[in-house]
Amino acid sequence: MILGEWLSRLTEISAPIIDLLALVMILVGTLEAFVNGIRVMLSHPEGHYAIRSVWMRHARWLIAGLTFQLAADIIETSVAPSWDDVGRLGAIAVIRTFLNFFLERDQREIRELQHENEPRKVAST
Known part of the structure; x- marks a missing residue:
């Protein structure tokens, strides 16, 4: 078997497996967010910080x-790229970059809020 054929077959096998892993991660994260979101909303009626923490964790799962989906697309595109494949890969890369940017910004804001609230907690005890 020629190396190119071997790589093509490996790609055909690995890309769907990686896509399945991505699906599992998204499902697990979504189920966890659902359960924790219900729990937080029932136990902390005005717990904006607690529910935001749930959504931040969900965003990390997403x-x-x-x-992982981007990795599978890169593997698929590396073998026989079409313009459709390249466009899809570019769209996923842009979406991931924006999600990552906003997630990091939200995490920074939550850390700042935590640091602001720590002295108040110590002073009130």
Whole structure:
């Protein structure tokens, strides 16, 4: 078997497996967010910080899943790229970049809020 054929067959096998891993990550993260979201909404009626923490964790799951999807698309595109494949890969890369940017910004804001609230907690005890 020629190396190119071997790589093509390996790609045909690996890309769907990586896509499945991405799907599992997104499903697990979504189920976790659903369960934790219900729990937080029932136990903290005005817990904006607690529910935001749930959504931030969910966003990390989504970014991880999207990263795996991007990896599968890169593998598929590396063998026989069409313009449709390249466009899809570019769209996924742009979406992932924007999600990552906003996630990092939200995490920074949450850390700042936590640091602002720590002295108040210490002073009130």
